[in-house]
Amino acid sequence: MNGKEEAMSRPDTQHGQQDDRITIIVPTFCKIAMEIHRQNMWEKGYRLESNVKQHMFMESDGKNTTPLFAGVQMYAATFVKA
Known part of the structure; x- marks a missing residue:
């Protein structure tokens, strides 16, 4: 299993519990x-x-895309665990 497959198979990644990457919007x-x-x-x-x-x-639900935040552009800062 490569690193990407391994990360995708971890339960914390599948359920949104991964805390080594955080994005603030x-x-x-x-x-x-x-x-x-x-x-x-x-x-x-x-x-x-x-x-x-x-x-x-x-x-996106796989077929349609919908703008978030009423289409207003937002600032994003992504942090990773050092």
């Missing part, structure tokens, strides 16, 4: 900084995975 760039400190991300051992960027989020 907020409406403004300033709120990302506040949330990073409020959640104590650095103290919990997380590091920022990449630049904070604005995104359009969509949800």
